[in-house]
Amino acid sequence: MSGYDPSRYPAVAVTVDLVVLTIRADELCVLLIRRGEAPYKGRWALPGGFVRPDEDLDRAAARELHEETGLSRDDVHVEQLATYGAPRRDPRMRVVSVAYLALAPDLPGPRSGSDAAAARWAPAVDALAGNDRLAFDHELILGDGLERARSKLEYTSLAAAFCGPEFTVAELRRVYEVVWGDSLDARNFHRKATGATGFLEPTGTTTTRDGGRPAQLYRRGAAELLHPPLIRPAHDAQTRT
Structure with missing residues (x-):
């Protein structure tokens, strides 16, 4: 291009970061890797x-997801979360990161990528509490990812992404309790979940895996938005005051 001088423009790199959430042992967990290289070598993140020159953002996120979990985008729910571009968020250079949120039920043990020393599932609340301070601005990204997941459970069918292909209302309720960190009344939840238009579709079969009497099995319905929404107990209390 005539008149174009590359030296006039600062070098900026683009990365993708993944907030991968699953429920393991009845606890909401996030995938963390221990960095094997500087900066922040040895810290969890x-x-x-980095996004490669020949790939777009979604393809880069899918590649990183597969490298760390062995899963493809078809195996999990993935959505773009937010963009982070504070000038000194990375000590190497100016780096803008596009974060993604990925959700799936009971994901397998992680495998560390080529530039990671280790990988593990960590309780999301503990990771956010700063007991093991995360590298870069990843505590901020994780906090935003957790709030996105919690809020979307209120007005979308996203909770079913934490369930298997067929599930009971009790299993679905436990997803809400784990993600929200709050206990829910079983009868009230059953009424709201089954009353939300298009949220749940009966399979016509039952199971006794919850214990007690046979429970109806459901699959995720066609609705993406819940009407009426399922409001978090804390938020519901605020609307009544």
């Missing part, structure tokens, strides 16, 4: 990496 969210999985991610």
Whole structure:
């Protein structure tokens, strides 16, 4: 391009970071990797990496997800979360990161990528509490990812992404309790979940895996938005005051 001088423009790199959430042992967990290289060598961080010259953002996120979990985008719910571009968020250079949120039920044990020393599932609340301070600004990204997941459970069918293909209302309720960190009344939840238009679709079969009497099995319905929404207990209390 005539008149174009590359030296006039600062170098900026683009990365993707992944907030990968699953429920393991009845606890909401996030995937963390221990960095094997500087900066922050030895510190825990969210999985991610630089976007290659020949790939777009979604493809880079899918590649990083597969490298760390062995899963493809078809196996999990993935959505773009937010963009982070504070000038000094990365000590190497100016780096803008596009974060993604990935959700799936009971994901397998992680495997560390080529630039990671280790990988593990960590309780999301503990990771956010700062007991093991995360590298870069990953505590901020994780906090935003957790709030996105919690809020979307209120007005979308996203909770079913934490369930298997067929599930009971009790299993679905436990997803809400784990993600929200709050106990829910079983009868009230059953009424609201089954009353939300298009949220749940009966399979016509039952199971006794919850214990007690046979429970109806459901699959995720066609609705993406819940009407009426399922409001978090804390938020519901605020609307009544």
